[in-house]
Amino acid sequence: MRPRLLTWDVKDTLLRVRHTVGEQYSLEAKMHGIRVEAEALNRSFLAAIQTQAKLLPNYGLEQGMSSQQWWVETVKRTFRLCGVSDERVLSPLAENLYRGFSSAKNWEVFSDVKDTLIHCDRLGIHMAVISNFDRRLEQILVNCGLRQHFQFVLTSEDVGISKPDHRIFIKALGLAQVEPKQATHIGDDVWKDYLAARAVGMESYLICREKEQLTGTEGLVPKAHILDSLQQLNSFLK
Template sequence: MLRLRLLTWDVKDTLLRLGEPPRRPVGESYAAEARAHGVRVQPEALGQSFREAYGAQSRRFPNYGRGRGLSSQQWWVDVVKQTFRLSGVHEDGVLTLMAENLYRDFCSARNWEVLPGAGETLSRCCQRGFRMGVVSNFDNRLENVLSQCNLRHHFEFILTSEDVGFAKPDRRIFEKALRLGGVPPQQAAHVGDDYARDYRAARAVGMHGFLLRAAGQGKEPGVPPEHILPTLSHLLALIEKG
């Protein structure tokens, strides 16, 4: 059995997912907001424009513009406005209204869904006495999102890349988690769905790692089967086996 005292968790696509039924894909959420302002845009076009705008903004201002004088709210408002501009909407007043409304919307549970097994697994981990924290490349809305989704109470601390100033796979965000948890790396494990930013990055600082990989997802090189989680519900069994 692994002698673990601290578990840290990724959030997006590990504990929560965005735009899955019954929630709407991003393009549909944006199209609905546009309709409320009398603007008609196809959801598919908006989905494509969002991917383009988000990618360009991430390259130009990494980590929500944290080191470049932007707030994450301004960063996201610019992404939303550019998404609509790429889809042919150019009226500044409407763009600002829609962007601010959508920024607020994505703070709420309405656009997020708790992944199967997440709540139960977190509860069981707390019952077993593990200390728990979040390490996420998210902006400062995360605390509110987790509260709205009834997950916040499981965690002693929430580390977002915006707050810390470093995004995974930067080792410093994991080192801060270890300091907050008060444990050496060999007594901590990180759970996430991204091979480079979660699994490999945690292992690089000496933590254990568990990689969430649903059936049908490709295998990653150098990840032993006992580190692979087909679902979150497998976690405690793997810890006890290790």
């Protein structure tokens, strides 16, 4: 049955970063007269974001932070782990990186996305976004030429709840005024997308464009629910 509502994850489902975080951080650092290897920054970023997520989940909303403050501190923590501690450099560097990740130059739309969204539009399927992202996502989707396909964009910062918490899916269903069985969710994470959506009664599919992404899905996701391209979705929606 064709869904009345199709909801989408964004990062690594519709878009991916054009270069690694380390590469982009290293390039920005050079513009401030600092040389740090991209690989070192990639490692430090993973450590920094894990620490931030543990201490201040969902962008520190419960602690009264804004997502911008959260990201600026994450960038600073990343560079501190690489031995850069001069606040006079870290503050403008972090602010520039925060703004830079709103632009299309740092994001790449997967090649199978636009045709699929256009196909869904032609079928009259309403679409929306459910993402563990901050409020920059609206502008990112505009800059990447995708925003017009979605009725609304629901981020974990907007709602104060992040996937896999079922309440963010319930919120989306309420906004669209559809029942769970009338909705389908597409995402790249087994727990936060595929299983979380099914837990509230929605249909869902897991997008795995690379075989390595299948690791850990054994016994959790039937093969019929795994897409190696969004073009497969088109045949299900006829």
